[in-house]
Amino acid sequence: MQPLSRDQVCLTDGVITLHPVRLEHAEGFVAAINESLAELRPWMSFAQAPATLPGIRDWIEDQPALWERGLNYAFAVLEAGAADEEPVLLGGCGFNFVHPVHRLANLIYWVRTSRCGEGIATRLIPLLAGFGFRSLGLNRIEIVVAAGNHASLRVAEKAGALREGLMRNRILLGDTLQEAIMHSLIPGDLGLGRE
Numbered sequence: 801m802q803p804l805s806r807d808q809v810c811l812t813d814g815v816i817t818l819h820p821v822r823l824e825h826a827e828g829f830v831a832a833i834n835e836s837l838a839e840l841r842p843w844m845s846f847a848q849a850p851a852t853l854p855g856i857r858d859w860i861e862d863q864p865a866l867w868e869r870g871l872n873y874a875f876a877v878l879e880a881g882a883a884d885e886e887p888v889l890l891g892g893c894g895f896n897f898v899h900p901v902h903r904l905a906n907l908i909y910w911v912r913t914s915r916c917g918e919g920i921a922t923r924l925i926p927l928l929a930g931f932g933f934r935s936l937g938l939n940r941i942e943i944v945v946a947a948g949n950h951a952s953l954r955v956a957e958k959a960g961a962l963r964e965g966l967m968r969n970r971i972l973l974g975d976t977l978q979e980a981i982m983h984s985l986i987p988g989d990l991g992l993g994r995e
């Protein structure tokens with residue numbers, strides 16, 4: 801299945817909007833990452849040092865080619881406000897480790913610290929997963945959570961992902977190896993017509 805072009809993609813539930821990352825999001829990403837470094841650093845490899853505007857701009861500029869090649873789908877999580885308001889950047893999410901043969905992908909997410917606890921991560925998962933199943937033709941979406949990341953384990957559970965088991969030596973952050981819990985979503989979990 802051919803994915804939609806990035807410009808056509810805008811996923812919303814009326815409270816949050818997921819938009820493929822664009823340069824206009826760069827300053828929002830820098831501010832959101834840097835206010836959240838203490839919470840992101842234990843779990844997210846990209847947050848081992850403060851974000852810089854040039855670094856984030858470079859990352860954003862790489863994304864259209866990765867999208868076109870079906871390798872990575874990176875989204876900004878935005879507050880769904882009135883059309884004339886500058887949307888607040890709430891965090892990031894997306895798919896990586898996209899497998900072209902088996903049509904599975906890893907779903908990642910983070911939420912800026914000042915907006916945690918509002919249900920944003922739980923809300924973004926069905927939006928993004930629905931896009932993955934419908935528009936990318938995925939058969940399986942994986943959510944890999946470090947065994948000690950209790951907030952994220954709770955998010956995966958609340959989003960209805962199936963807890964499948966413990967994976968040893970699954971995550972390497974710096975020099976630290978971590979166990980992780982594999983979760984999955986399949987189309988039927990969202991009420992979509994396939995298995």
Ligand SMILES: CC(C)(COP(=O)(O)OP(=O)(O)OC[C@H]1O[C@@H](n2cnc3c(N)ncnc32)[C@H](O)[C@@H]1OP(=O)(O)O)[C@@H](O)C(=O)NCCC(=O)NCCS
Nearest residue numbers: 843909910911916917918919920921922945950951952954
């Ligand atoms: C994990 C994270 C995405 C959660 O985002 P969020 O928008 O606050 O999540 P939600 O509000 O949808 O749900 C959070 C749930 O975790 C619970 N929670 C928060 N901290 C917790 C903790 N230390 N132990 C157990 N549960 C915890 C909350 O109470 C809530 O559950 P509830 O609704 O039953 O009360 C956010 O904290 C984050 O970005 N963390 C750093 C990056 C990260 O870990 N990303 C995921 C990698 S797999």
